[in-house]
Amino acid sequence: MAVQLEGVRRVFDNNHVVIDRMDLGVDAGEFLAVLGPSGCGKSTLLRMIARLSEPDSGQIRLQPNGARFETSFVFQDAHLLPWRNVLANAALPLELMGEAKPKRDERARAVLEQVGLLDALDRYPAELSGGMRMRVSLARALVTEPRLLLLDEPFAALDEITRFHLDVQLRELWQRRGMTVIFVTHSVSEAAFLANRAVVLARSGGAIKLDRRLELPAVRNNELRADPRLGQEMRLLLGAIEE
Amino acid sequence: MKKTLLAPLIPFVLLTLIAEFLVRAGFVRAYLVPAPSAVFRAMIDSRVELLQALFATSAGSLAGFVMSALTGIAIAVLLSSSRGVQRAFYPYAIFFQTVPLIAVAPLLVIWFGFGIQTVIASAFVASVFPVIANTLSGILSTDPPLRDLFKLYGASPLVTLFKLRLPAALPQLFTGLRVSAGLAVIGAIVGEFIAGGGLGSVVETARTQQRIDKVFAAVLLASLLGLALFGFINLLSHLTLRRWHASEQS
Ligand SMILES: Nc1ncnc2c1ncn2[C@@H]1O[C@H](COP(=O)(O)OP(=O)(O)O)[C@@H](O)[C@H]1O
Numbered sequence A: 001m002a003v004q005l006e007g008v009r010r011v012f013d014n015n016h017v018v019i020d021r022m023d024l025g026v027d028a029g030e031f032l033a034v035l036g037p038s039g040c041g042k043s044t045l046l047r048m049i050a051r052l053s054e055p056d057s058g059q060i061r062l063q064p065n066g067a068r069f070e071t072s073f074v075f076q077d078a079h080l081l082p083w084r085n086v087l088a089n090a091a092l093p094l095e096l097m098g099e100a101k102p103k104r105d106e107r108a109r110a111v112l113e114q115v116g117l118l119d120a121l122d123r124y125p126a127e128l129s130g131g132m133r134m135r136v137s138l139a140r141a142l143v144t145e146p147r148l149l150l151l152d153e154p155f156a157a158l159d160e161i162t163r164f165h166l167d168v169q170l171r172e173l174w175q176r177r178g179m180t181v182i183f184v185t186h187s188v189s190e191a192a193f194l195a196n197r198a199v200v201l202a203r204s205g206g207a208i209k210l211d212r213r214l215e216l217p218a219v220r221n222n223e224l225r226a227d228p229r230l231g232q233e234m235r236l237l238l239g240a241i242e243e
Numbered sequence B: 001m002k003k004t005l006l007a008p009l010i011p012f013v014l015l016t017l018i019a020e021f022l023v024r025a026g027f028v029r030a031y032l033v034p035a036p037s038a039v040f041r042a043m044i045d046s047r048v049e050l051l052q053a054l055f056a057t058s059a060g061s062l063a064g065f066v067m068s069a070l071t072g073i074a075i076a077v078l079l080s081s082s083r084g085v086q087r088a089f090y091p092y093a094i095f096f097q098t099v100p101l102i103a104v105a106p107l108l109v110i111w112f113g114f115g116i117q118t119v120i121a122s123a124f125v126a127s128v129f130p131v132i133a134n135t136l137s138g139i140l141s142t143d144p145p146l147r148d149l150f151k152l153y154g155a156s157p158l159v160t161l162f163k164l165r166l167p168a169a170l171p172q173l174f175t176g177l178r179v180s181a182g183l184a185v186i187g188a189i190v191g192e193f194i195a196g197g198g199l200g201s202v203v204e205t206a207r208t209q210q211r212i213d214k215v216f217a218a219v220l221l222a223s224l225l226g227l228a229l230f231g232f233i234n235l236l237s238h239l240t241l242r243r244w245h246a247s248e249q250s
């Protein structure tokens, strides 16, 4: 699914302009990382793309549009329902969309298998590690087979090793499914490692300081983390941030 | 579990022994504080009367408590439906709580007559507010990202209420129910002082007959009733929340 922002503006409390006339196009199937300092409006941007809040002016077009529920959202923390087990948490979106129980459980089980949680179906969020909870959250987002996946600093609260695992897993899921991904992060290394294209936002007004296609191999694994090409991309992104 | 039951028994036994000693040795006058053994004897001697009274008070408290739980949750849901509704009505809920029950009880008799209805109404009035306040605060503090999630997948307000907001409010609801359980017993006894029946009446008549041992026996039973109700809610809360709420995991 392609996303087209034209002159998008968002103002809070009457005069706090968080995003000012932003233009941004994201192609179908792209993996875009959005970088920017804390408070620059990254979450605001994602929420508008997800139609969870409306821009004050400008337009956000999704193409092809028409079908509902084609967008999924992953938050900074897992935000699972603590009274539901892993399977029921992953099946929640389908349940809310009115899917029958056998069908939704089957699909939830399939997607939980993809994130390696097949042996934890009956467990409750309180019984899982932070990394497992985030994988359930990812499964919950993927269970609807979204064509647009929005992630808002999803792995920021995890330890680095768990984050490395999840980065690789997310990248694989994207390659297999070919949905559009917009990944918000404040980690330069994570942005460079994951994305095909990175956008760096200015501290205020949502101005785009850098928009770059990353020159890195399609397959991203942990070997790439020590690759000089990754270092080069990170330097470029960092340069734009510090500018 | 055993230890948590045993530990509070130790001070109880100690206090009982000390009280017994103080009364027998003449440090405390028996018409002010009876010896624990006298209270025990009063319990045995008047067991039929006391048990009947306990049963009546239990019925009154329980009925009032159940009404509080149901109405309290319903009112909290209504109040949570819109900010306007909340602004208009919540102050009255608070005001309602500050009206002294003991002053209202005679009114209840006028409205409901001498009998269990007044006792139930009194238990209800005494115990409804903590359910409203805690449930409302639980519903309102539902995690915003989860509300976004429900919105994203097109959940109606009713679905969001039953699948998200009410379950999310459960820990706080139970906090309210625990407080309100004790208050329901107090409310029932106050009602009985005025409308008659139950342990409240036993306390009243025993007092006029200078039977301080019997007063104590009835008070003790009333406390045990409150404790039992509290324990029941605790158990229910534990069974419901054990898989998911951090405070229930210790
Ligand atoms: N609902 C809101 N009401 C008022 N101000 C908000 C709201 N949401 C975000 N803001 C403000 O908008 C700015 C950008 O917030 P956000 O998009 O969360 O930034 P980021 O995700 O990049 O850290 C911040 O200054 C924040 O205080």
Ligand SMILES: [Mg+2]
Pocket (backbone or CB within 6 Å): A042, A043, A044, A152
């Ligand atoms: Mg943010």
